[in-house]
Amino acid sequence: MARPTPQTFDKRKVVAENRRARFDYHIEDKLEAGIVLTGTEVKSLRFGEGSIAESYAEVKDGQVWLINSNVPEFSHGNRFNHEPKRPRKLLLHEREIDRLTGAVERKGMTLVPLSIYFNSRGRAKVELALAKGKNVADKRQTIKERDWARDKARLMRDHG
Template sequence: MATPPIKPPPKKETVNPSAGKLIAENRRARFDYFLEDNLEAGISLTGSEVKALRNGRANIAESYAAVEGNQVVLVNADIPPYAQAGRFNHEPRRPRKLLLHRKQLDRLIGAVQREGRTIIPTRLYWNDKGMAKLEIALAKGKKNHDKRETEAARDWQRDKARLMRDRG
Protein backbone atom coordinates (compact mmCIF):
# COMPACT_ATOMS: atom_id res chain seq x y z
CA MET A 1 0.00 0.00 0.00
CA ALA A 2 1.46 3.37 -1.08
CA THR A 3 1.57 6.22 1.36
CA PRO A 4 0.07 9.52 0.26
CA PRO A 5 2.57 12.29 -0.51
CA ILE A 6 3.42 14.53 2.41
CA LYS A 7 2.28 18.08 1.99
CA PRO A 8 4.60 20.82 3.21
CA PRO A 9 3.17 23.05 5.96
CA PRO A 10 1.38 26.15 4.68
CA LYS A 11 3.58 29.21 4.35
CA LYS A 12 3.02 31.92 6.87
CA GLU A 13 2.04 35.16 5.24
CA THR A 14 4.29 38.01 6.20
CA VAL A 15 2.13 40.79 7.50
CA ASN A 16 3.48 44.29 7.35
CA PRO A 17 2.79 45.92 10.73
CA SER A 18 2.29 49.31 9.11
CA ALA A 19 -0.18 48.02 6.50
CA GLY A 20 -3.46 49.90 6.40
CA LYS A 21 -2.14 52.67 8.60
CA LEU A 22 -2.93 56.30 8.01
CA ILE A 23 0.19 58.44 7.57
CA ALA A 24 -1.36 61.86 6.95
CA GLU A 25 -4.80 63.28 6.33
CA ASN A 26 -5.96 66.55 4.80
CA ARG A 27 -8.90 67.35 7.06
CA ARG A 28 -9.17 70.90 5.74
CA ALA A 29 -10.01 69.66 2.23
CA ARG A 30 -13.65 68.88 3.06
CA PHE A 31 -14.11 72.37 4.43
CA ASP A 32 -12.47 74.23 1.54
CA TYR A 33 -13.68 72.11 -1.41
CA PHE A 34 -16.62 70.11 -2.72
CA LEU A 35 -14.97 66.68 -3.14
CA GLU A 36 -16.46 64.83 -6.09
CA ASP A 37 -14.49 61.80 -7.24
CA ASN A 38 -11.92 59.82 -5.21
CA LEU A 39 -9.04 57.83 -6.70
CA GLU A 40 -6.16 55.84 -5.23
CA ALA A 41 -2.75 56.74 -6.66
CA GLY A 42 0.73 55.45 -6.06
CA ILE A 43 3.60 57.85 -5.43
CA SER A 44 7.11 57.74 -6.82
CA LEU A 45 9.32 57.99 -3.72
CA THR A 46 13.01 57.67 -2.88
CA GLY A 47 14.31 55.38 -0.14
CA SER A 48 14.77 58.08 2.48
CA GLU A 49 11.22 59.33 1.84
CA VAL A 50 9.82 55.86 2.49
CA LYS A 51 11.83 55.63 5.73
CA ALA A 52 10.51 59.02 6.85
CA LEU A 53 6.95 57.90 6.05
CA ARG A 54 7.49 54.70 8.05
CA ASN A 55 8.18 57.00 11.02
CA GLY A 56 4.72 58.47 10.35
CA ARG A 57 5.96 61.94 9.50
CA ALA A 58 4.31 63.74 6.60
CA ASN A 59 2.08 66.74 5.92
CA ILE A 60 -0.26 67.01 2.93
CA ALA A 61 -2.38 69.88 4.26
CA GLU A 62 -1.08 72.55 1.85
CA SER A 63 -0.43 70.21 -1.06
CA TYR A 64 -2.23 69.79 -4.38
CA ALA A 65 -1.73 67.81 -7.58
CA ALA A 66 -0.81 69.63 -10.79
CA VAL A 67 -0.85 68.50 -14.41
CA GLU A 68 2.59 68.63 -16.06
CA GLY A 69 2.53 67.46 -19.65
CA ASN A 70 0.76 64.10 -19.66
CA GLN A 71 1.35 63.24 -16.01
CA VAL A 72 0.10 64.37 -12.61
CA VAL A 73 2.55 65.58 -9.96
CA LEU A 74 2.05 66.06 -6.21
CA VAL A 75 3.23 69.55 -5.32
CA ASN A 76 4.14 70.98 -1.91
CA ALA A 77 3.69 67.77 0.11
CA ASP A 78 6.08 67.87 3.06
CA ILE A 79 7.99 64.69 3.90
CA PRO A 80 10.69 65.76 6.38
CA PRO A 81 14.27 64.48 5.94
CA TYR A 82 15.17 61.11 7.43
CA ALA A 83 17.89 61.68 10.02
CA GLN A 84 19.89 58.49 9.34
CA ALA A 85 20.05 59.04 5.57
CA GLY A 86 22.96 61.47 5.87
CA ARG A 87 24.02 63.02 2.60
CA PHE A 88 21.67 60.77 0.60
CA ASN A 89 18.61 62.54 1.98
CA HIS A 90 15.77 63.95 -0.11
CA GLU A 91 14.41 67.45 -0.57
CA PRO A 92 11.36 67.77 1.76
CA ARG A 93 8.95 69.56 -0.63
CA ARG A 94 10.05 68.25 -4.01
CA PRO A 95 7.39 67.48 -6.66
CA ARG A 96 6.52 63.76 -6.67
CA LYS A 97 5.05 61.92 -9.64
CA LEU A 98 1.71 60.20 -9.05
CA LEU A 99 1.32 56.72 -10.53
CA LEU A 100 -2.05 56.28 -12.23
CA HIS A 101 -3.54 54.28 -15.09
CA ARG A 102 -3.74 56.04 -18.46
CA LYS A 103 -7.57 56.25 -18.39
CA GLN A 104 -7.46 57.79 -14.91
CA LEU A 105 -4.81 60.28 -16.05
CA ASP A 106 -6.84 61.29 -19.10
CA ARG A 107 -9.98 61.79 -17.00
CA LEU A 108 -8.14 63.88 -14.40
CA ILE A 109 -6.32 65.99 -16.99
CA GLY A 110 -9.58 66.59 -18.86
CA ALA A 111 -11.41 67.65 -15.70
CA VAL A 112 -8.66 70.06 -14.73
CA GLN A 113 -8.28 71.63 -18.18
CA ARG A 114 -11.92 71.74 -19.34
CA GLU A 115 -13.93 72.07 -16.15
CA GLY A 116 -11.46 73.99 -13.99
CA ARG A 117 -11.37 71.36 -11.22
CA THR A 118 -8.55 70.97 -8.71
CA ILE A 119 -6.90 67.71 -7.69
CA ILE A 120 -6.60 67.59 -3.90
CA PRO A 121 -4.88 64.86 -1.85
CA THR A 122 -7.12 63.74 1.00
CA ARG A 123 -5.23 60.86 2.68
CA LEU A 124 -1.75 59.33 2.60
CA TYR A 125 -1.65 55.76 3.90
CA TRP A 126 -0.07 52.31 3.63
CA ASN A 127 -2.12 49.75 1.69
CA ASP A 128 -2.36 46.02 2.51
CA LYS A 129 0.90 45.26 0.70
CA GLY A 130 2.79 47.96 2.58
CA MET A 131 2.93 50.39 -0.34
CA ALA A 132 2.44 54.10 0.21
CA LYS A 133 -0.78 55.23 -1.48
CA LEU A 134 -2.36 58.63 -1.86
CA GLU A 135 -6.11 59.14 -2.05
CA ILE A 136 -6.82 62.08 -4.34
CA ALA A 137 -10.11 63.75 -5.11
CA LEU A 138 -11.37 65.93 -7.93
CA ALA A 139 -12.56 69.06 -6.17
CA LYS A 140 -14.42 72.27 -6.85
CA GLY A 141 -13.58 75.24 -4.63
CA LYS A 142 -16.14 76.51 -2.13
CA LYS A 143 -17.11 80.14 -1.78
CA ASN A 144 -17.30 81.78 1.64
CA HIS A 145 -21.08 81.43 1.86
CA ASP A 146 -20.75 77.69 1.13
CA LYS A 147 -18.24 77.36 3.97
CA ARG A 148 -20.59 79.17 6.36
CA GLU A 149 -23.42 76.89 5.28
CA THR A 150 -21.28 73.80 5.92
CA GLU A 151 -20.30 75.10 9.35
CA ALA A 152 -23.93 75.90 10.25
CA ALA A 153 -25.05 72.40 9.21
CA ARG A 154 -22.28 70.82 11.27
CA ASP A 155 -23.21 72.95 14.32
CA TRP A 156 -26.88 72.00 13.94
CA GLN A 157 -26.03 68.28 13.78
CA ARG A 158 -23.94 68.64 16.95
CA ASP A 159 -26.74 70.53 18.76
CA LYS A 160 -29.34 68.04 17.57
CA ALA A 161 -27.28 65.12 18.87
CA ARG A 162 -26.83 66.89 22.20
CA LEU A 163 -30.61 67.51 22.50
CA MET A 164 -31.45 63.91 21.62
CA ARG A 165 -28.92 62.64 24.15
CA ASP A 166 -30.26 64.91 26.94
CA ARG A 167 -33.96 64.18 26.31
CA GLY A 168 -33.78 60.73 25.35
Protein backbone atom coordinates (compact mmCIF):
# COMPACT_ATOMS: atom_id res chain seq x y z
CA MET A 1 0.00 0.00 0.00
CA ALA A 2 1.41 3.37 -1.02
CA ARG A 3 2.04 6.05 1.52
CA PRO A 4 -0.09 9.20 0.95
CA THR A 5 1.90 12.19 -0.18
CA PRO A 6 1.82 15.25 2.06
CA GLN A 7 -0.24 18.17 0.77
CA THR A 8 2.40 20.77 1.58
CA PHE A 9 5.92 20.05 0.41
CA ASP A 10 8.87 20.31 2.78
CA LYS A 11 10.58 23.32 1.20
CA ARG A 12 13.87 24.26 2.82
CA LYS A 13 15.43 26.67 0.33
CA VAL A 14 13.33 28.18 -2.45
CA VAL A 15 15.57 29.07 -5.40
CA ALA A 16 13.14 30.34 -8.02
CA GLU A 17 9.45 31.18 -7.84
CA ASN A 18 6.92 31.84 -10.58
CA ARG A 19 4.70 34.42 -8.90
CA ARG A 20 3.03 35.39 -12.16
CA ALA A 21 1.58 31.88 -12.56
CA ARG A 22 -0.94 32.36 -9.74
CA PHE A 23 -2.19 35.53 -11.46
CA ASP A 24 -2.39 34.09 -14.98
CA TYR A 25 -3.81 30.64 -14.14
CA HIS A 26 -6.41 28.91 -11.98
CA ILE A 27 -4.32 26.36 -10.06
CA GLU A 28 -6.20 23.04 -10.01
CA ASP A 29 -3.67 20.59 -8.60
CA LYS A 30 -0.06 20.72 -7.37
CA LEU A 31 2.55 18.00 -7.36
CA GLU A 32 6.22 17.66 -6.57
CA ALA A 33 8.66 16.43 -9.20
CA GLY A 34 12.36 15.72 -9.14
CA ILE A 35 14.53 17.38 -11.76
CA VAL A 36 17.51 15.96 -13.63
CA LEU A 37 20.43 18.39 -13.33
CA THR A 38 24.14 18.37 -14.10
CA GLY A 39 26.77 19.29 -11.49
CA THR A 40 27.24 22.91 -12.51
CA GLU A 41 23.45 23.42 -12.62
CA VAL A 42 23.14 22.26 -9.03
CA LYS A 43 25.94 24.59 -7.94
CA SER A 44 24.34 27.51 -9.75
CA LEU A 45 20.96 26.79 -8.11
CA ARG A 46 22.55 26.48 -4.67
CA PHE A 47 23.85 30.03 -5.11
CA GLY A 48 20.24 31.12 -5.63
CA GLU A 49 20.45 31.78 -9.34
CA GLY A 50 17.77 30.59 -11.73
CA SER A 51 14.46 31.67 -13.18
CA ILE A 52 11.24 29.92 -14.18
CA ALA A 53 9.23 33.04 -15.01
CA GLU A 54 8.52 32.16 -18.65
CA SER A 55 8.80 28.39 -18.36
CA TYR A 56 6.29 25.59 -18.76
CA ALA A 57 6.28 21.80 -18.74
CA GLU A 58 5.19 19.43 -21.47
CA VAL A 59 4.69 15.71 -21.85
CA LYS A 60 6.68 14.18 -24.72
CA ASP A 61 7.01 10.44 -25.40
CA GLY A 62 5.85 9.48 -21.90
CA GLN A 63 8.26 11.86 -20.15
CA VAL A 64 7.74 15.31 -18.67
CA TRP A 65 10.16 18.09 -19.67
CA LEU A 66 10.68 21.55 -18.17
CA ILE A 67 11.01 23.95 -21.08
CA ASN A 68 12.47 27.47 -21.15
CA SER A 69 13.74 27.54 -17.55
CA ASN A 70 16.91 29.55 -17.11
CA VAL A 71 19.75 28.31 -14.89
CA PRO A 72 22.72 30.59 -15.64
CA GLU A 73 26.17 29.14 -16.16
CA PHE A 74 28.17 28.54 -12.99
CA SER A 75 30.77 31.28 -12.53
CA HIS A 76 33.60 28.86 -11.64
CA GLY A 77 32.57 26.26 -14.20
CA ASN A 78 35.09 25.28 -16.82
CA ARG A 79 34.57 23.76 -20.26
CA PHE A 80 32.04 21.31 -18.73
CA ASN A 81 29.59 24.13 -17.95
CA HIS A 82 25.96 23.59 -18.90
CA GLU A 83 23.69 25.26 -21.45
CA PRO A 84 21.48 27.80 -19.56
CA LYS A 85 18.11 27.22 -21.27
CA ARG A 86 18.24 23.52 -22.09
CA PRO A 87 15.12 21.34 -21.57
CA ARG A 88 15.33 19.51 -18.26
CA LYS A 89 13.69 16.18 -17.55
CA LEU A 90 11.27 15.99 -14.61
CA LEU A 91 11.05 12.81 -12.56
CA LEU A 92 7.51 11.56 -11.94
CA HIS A 93 5.83 8.20 -11.49
CA GLU A 94 4.25 6.69 -14.59
CA ARG A 95 0.76 6.94 -13.10
CA GLU A 96 1.27 10.68 -12.45
CA ILE A 97 2.50 11.20 -16.02
CA ASP A 98 -0.58 9.40 -17.38
CA ARG A 99 -2.88 11.57 -15.26
CA LEU A 100 -1.12 14.75 -16.41
CA THR A 101 -1.23 13.65 -20.05
CA GLY A 102 -4.97 13.04 -19.83
CA ALA A 103 -5.63 16.42 -18.23
CA VAL A 104 -3.50 18.30 -20.76
CA GLU A 105 -4.94 16.54 -23.81
CA ARG A 106 -8.62 16.25 -22.85
CA LYS A 107 -9.27 19.23 -20.59
CA GLY A 108 -6.92 21.72 -22.25
CA MET A 109 -4.94 22.37 -19.10
CA THR A 110 -1.34 23.56 -18.80
CA LEU A 111 1.59 22.33 -16.73
CA VAL A 112 3.12 25.33 -14.99
CA PRO A 113 6.13 25.23 -12.63
CA LEU A 114 5.44 27.25 -9.47
CA SER A 115 8.83 27.00 -7.78
CA ILE A 116 12.21 25.28 -7.74
CA TYR A 117 13.52 24.45 -4.28
CA PHE A 118 15.77 22.15 -2.30
CA ASN A 119 13.97 19.81 0.09
CA SER A 120 15.15 18.74 3.54
CA ARG A 121 17.36 16.01 2.02
CA GLY A 122 19.10 18.52 -0.26
CA ARG A 123 17.43 17.34 -3.48
CA ALA A 124 16.34 19.84 -6.12
CA LYS A 125 12.57 19.67 -6.67
CA VAL A 126 10.03 21.46 -8.86
CA GLU A 127 6.54 22.29 -7.62
CA LEU A 128 4.42 21.64 -10.71
CA ALA A 129 0.81 22.79 -11.08
CA LEU A 130 -1.95 21.60 -13.32
CA ALA A 131 -3.60 24.88 -14.28
CA LYS A 132 -6.25 26.40 -16.50
CA GLY A 133 -5.68 29.83 -18.05
CA LYS A 134 -7.62 32.85 -16.78
CA ASN A 135 -9.38 35.29 -19.06
CA VAL A 136 -9.21 39.08 -18.68
CA ALA A 137 -12.30 39.30 -16.47
CA ASP A 138 -10.91 36.71 -14.05
CA LYS A 139 -7.66 38.64 -13.82
CA ARG A 140 -9.58 41.85 -13.04
CA GLN A 141 -11.47 40.02 -10.30
CA THR A 142 -8.17 38.80 -8.82
CA ILE A 143 -6.85 42.37 -8.79
CA LYS A 144 -10.05 43.60 -7.07
CA GLU A 145 -9.82 40.91 -4.38
CA ARG A 146 -6.15 41.66 -3.77
CA ASP A 147 -6.77 45.42 -3.50
CA TRP A 148 -9.73 44.90 -1.16
CA ALA A 149 -7.69 42.61 1.09
CA ARG A 150 -4.95 45.26 1.25
CA ASP A 151 -7.45 48.06 2.01
CA LYS A 152 -9.20 45.91 4.63
CA ALA A 153 -5.91 45.20 6.38
CA ARG A 154 -5.06 48.91 6.30
CA LEU A 155 -8.47 49.82 7.80
CA MET A 156 -8.17 47.21 10.53
CA ARG A 157 -4.67 48.39 11.38
CA ASP A 158 -5.68 52.08 11.54
CA HIS A 159 -9.06 51.77 13.27
CA GLY A 160 -8.83 48.39 14.96
